[in-house]
Amino acid sequence: MNNPSAARASITIEQLITEAEATLRADPSQVETVIRQLAELDPQAFPAGRAASLIFGGNARVMAGEYAAARPLLEEGLALSTRLEELGLAVRACNGLGAVHVMTGEFGQALDLHMQGLSLARSLNREAQSRSGLLSRTLMSIGSLYYALHDHEQALAYHSEALQEAERGQGRTFMPRLNMATNQASLGHLENALKLRRELLAEARQSGSTVEEAFVLSDLADNLLQLGQFTEAREVALSALSLTKALGLQLEHGQMLRVLGLLEAAGGRPELARPLLEQALALGERMPSTPLQLAAHRDLSGVLESAGDLAGALRHARAHHALERRDLLLIAERRTQMAGTQLKVELLRRQAEEQDRQNAALEAVNQQLRETQERLLYAATHDDLTGLVVRAALEEAIADDLLLAPDRLRALLMIDIDHFKQVNDSFGHHVGDAFLQEIARRLRAAACPTDDVARRGGDEFTVYLRNVDSPAEAMHRAELLLRAIARPMTLEGHSLLVTTSIGMAVYPHDGTDVVTLEKHADIALYRAKEKRNQVCRFESVTGDTDSD
Template identity: 35%
Template sequence: MSEESLPSVPSTDEAQVSRLQELLRIAEPLVVADVARAEQLLREAQALAFRLGDARSEALALIFLSATSYFRSEYQTALDTLAKAQAAADLVQDDLLTARIENSRGNCAVALGHYGEAMEHYQTSLALAQARGDVEDRARVLNNVGLVHIDLGDYPLALEVFQEVRKLAQQSKSPHAYSSALINTVLCYYHVGSPEEALALASGYLPTIQELHIRQHEVVLRTWMLPCLIDTGEVAEAARQAEELLPLALEVDDRQYVVYVRMFAGQALLQLGQLGAAQEQLELALEDARRSNIRPQQRSVLLHLSRLHAARREWQQAYEHSQLYQALDRELHTEAVERKAKVLGAQIQVEILRREAEHERRRSTELAQANTALQAAQEALAYRATHDALTGLANRAHFQHEVERELQTLDQGLFGLLFIDLDRFKQVNDTLGHDVGDELLKEVGRRLTQVVRSSDLVARMGGDEFTVVLRQLRSAQDAERVAHKILNELIRPVEVGGHTLHVTGSIGVAVAPRDGRDVTTLQKNADIAMYRVKHEGKNGVQAFQPTMTEETAGRVDVERDLRGALARNEFVLHYQGQFDVQTRALVGYEALVRWQHPTRGLLSPGAFLGIAEDSKLIVPLGEWVLQEACRQAAAWGSNTRGLSISVNVSALQFEHPSFLPAVQKALELSGLDPHRLILELSESSVLSNAGAASQLFTHLKALGVRIALDDFGTGQSSVSMLRSLPIDILKIDRSFMHDQGAQKEPSEVFISVVINLAHGLNMLVTAEGVESSGQMALLGELGCDSIQGFLLARPLPLRDIEAHLGDCTATSPVD
């Protein structure tokens, strides 16, 4: 509402009345151009209006004052000011003032995450503006409805709304409303992955905003140009523009956008390799975000800081920032789910429209059209509050609500809860792209729905995690039977985007009331059971057992101790000899890590490697093992003795970007002949992503390193895969040294086939787990190249190995 629509207020002091109108006229545009100056003028206007008894002007001044608090992210202060404005507006019963107040309240409610309240305020504001024929206020409210669509991720519908707002703004000759709609259109283009289109629109309109001196809008528009520049490869230009924009953002004092500018500046500088400058901007952004309690921006800045420290190889700092990011991300996600669930529970969308349908002003055609747009936004909000946007399944909030309902009717029978986590799903996203990963998740959702009954509930919790609520079970075993059916359904090949994918899952089972009488306990216990499956090799089903809680606590203790074990030099290597089958000559060693725990003594790998994998600590641990093994092998004179050193590489370590540089570094620091280093990878880790493995193998072979395929025979390797990968050695898994029967004899047929296959592909063969002379004799007859096992050598500490290195030919077993 402009000051021209306000009738003059009778007063004996015409000069003061003129001063009041002048203050409001000047201050309104300054709200988005110079917040500090606007606040100063508005406080003077409010005091003057109060002295004059002009309630209408006082309400208007308070409305503008609330906007200055809003742009500083002081949302509660803004709401308090709006309450005072409504009290003043009530004295003059002006619906247009109330419409503006309701719209501003809606903005604050959205910023605070109270979507239900926001939609009520917008509905009221729109109805009042519609009834009074105020086109500018209609544009203002619909612009905010479009922002709700953006928040829901419904960008095409948001674009339609903003196009309508721009028409209304032109009709009402409101440059501020038009500017807001255009900026939000730029934001939509950025979010739908069209940065070029966003840049073109923003660059074309920027001079107009600058001519109008709408400085707050200029800051917002130029801020969103920064990530578009980064995404289109103009990183240096983004850094330059961020540096130029920062003083204006600080001057306008829009704290949220000061954080954004610093964050995008840090992101650009990080990509340019200017790590010091990037860290300075990101840390300032984090400080500003924390000071203003702008948590979504805190989350984004923490992620960039983690990447920055990783680029510097400052793994501890990178890990700490990553943990903070993940914790805040989970917290914000939970709050968003709860917030939308409340919207659904209140059924605000339907009830508002029903009440408005009974109102007389609903008869007008314009109001009906506006309400249609609002209804679309609210219906989308209702759906998003209970459903996963990608798969259409129930989401976390809906799942928890249904479990609570089931818990209230436990007297009617048992119900089960399945927690399903897809195995190695991250590899699909990393190698084939998120589009393929999304299609895979949709297919998994369809299969889960087909397996269970229509009365059961399938939900997606996020990422590659799904849950199933199984109602009215006859026995606890029924839940496990359904879980196995799901497992069998998942392993059927999936055709996605021209790729044939093989998916497995780890499923934890909890049954109420046996395993819990509340949502948190049941979900936690199913989660614990699922992690037991992960720990035992994935692709299985496990029902929760009470003892698992204690074991989980033990895992937490181990993980805690692991985090400091490297820094405290608690890890040691033991070495197991490898021998030529025919001559029994020592040909090399396999390095095996042990943990010299300060209170529990020497721990074998089985006690901690699984936990190291789950916590991602396997990556730095694996790098230490690689460096120490190479160093020790060089110290033994492996280059001159002809001895090799074999080092196991975990799947997680193999997939990590730092793996190839870590191998290069270990060789350079030790001076070891690369041909003496053998990297052992499990069959499953190579099979899961043969394309990426082949590319990495090529780089490793260029270094001169040899590659062994460990535990061969336990996975699903094909001959074509073996032919396509530059593998030097096949290691026959120890399980094939013994038949399934009571007699400990090798699986002769299988071993013979493997040896002939390997030799046909110019590979050597090493057999693991050799424990008897009969096994060794058979392996010699079949043409096996080398053996490893307790018959000739157990894993020994360094001091014992050095004692035997005087004689490289083993004529008797080494105990």
């Protein structure tokens, strides 16, 4: 986070938070510095600075497994951010508090908080959702809650929705994909999970996010262990063990102690496996983490049995059984706790779906209206036959152009096709129409991209040269148009010779408004038609033409 203590008028607290999160992904050791910087923000410029500091501090403690310390920080941060109507901060506080309640077994309250966060995240505009990724994060949190309750189907549904949301908002998809890999592994699709985790590890290292690297390494080591790829599993687990310890990720550190213990047991070294598994168990009890304790008791029972310590094996087997029984009862109780909340969840989901349908219908109506307006505007400003703009639209464009840059030279050309009536009379109106379309195409091709080409009606056209250096240049460009039109033309087997006349008025010499320029260009056209196949510029009453 770059100089957050200085009040920058162009930056919001949400942008500062996004910067801070990016900083911590790259270097988690900066967490206390970031928390302090947020706390020191000027309260006049950033009233939500204290709320941000509290929420960051609380979520940092959740990450470290210090749930009791995290709760009061997040509760105060949620109250303060809600009062200040800082929705992004409130969502982060809800997610953090929800995680605390999950770890302390209060699943009903956890789901309430996550649904509160989901409602707040949905109320953010699409740009804010995409930039912060908060909607995706909240969906992930709900999925993880169901995963903790062994409801893998619901977990997968929420994690899939989180991934879709991240992809739709073009945000970061790393954590949703990491959760999807966990879902795949839990469903027995270990090879698919392994492939995805390898991809994620490469991404984490490329982005420089050590926290994300630690998460993937710990999952990858367990994945390799389950697939029997022991050599690589050991290398990955040792890397993860060191990194999780440095980052203070207690749960992941305990998981790596357990993986290394199982690898020693698989290698026939129970004497080395036992202390590693006992360390994992102690860490699980200290946090506390029931999943880690369950796994460590089960693994210790197996290791001690293979080493001939049947009493020790029985002791851990009984501890595992008692803990598992208690855990199953708690899961049943927690699912009961969540029943009422789940009814609210379903209602909220239906309301959200109905709102989405209404929004989609409204957007469809708005899109249809925009398309109709565009079609009507085009029809009102363009000629049906040639696709060129009509006289009124060109006059409006010229008036706007003269107003915006009154000092620039321009030229208005009036063009009349000689003997066009004879084409219609001799070959029919369908050939006449094709003739006019070809004239329009030639004019567009010969004019500069900045010039305007219009059909005045019948066989008359107008070209507005928006930028010329001199009247002489305008005359030269008009002659180029004359030659472009005059090329022989073959239509439906008929060879046609084309002659035309062009009258020109130069701004500001021959007029300073649309009406005067058109009038004087028309007078010049009348003279050109008398001479045929020529360009004539308007002459004043004295008979002279203005020139540079």
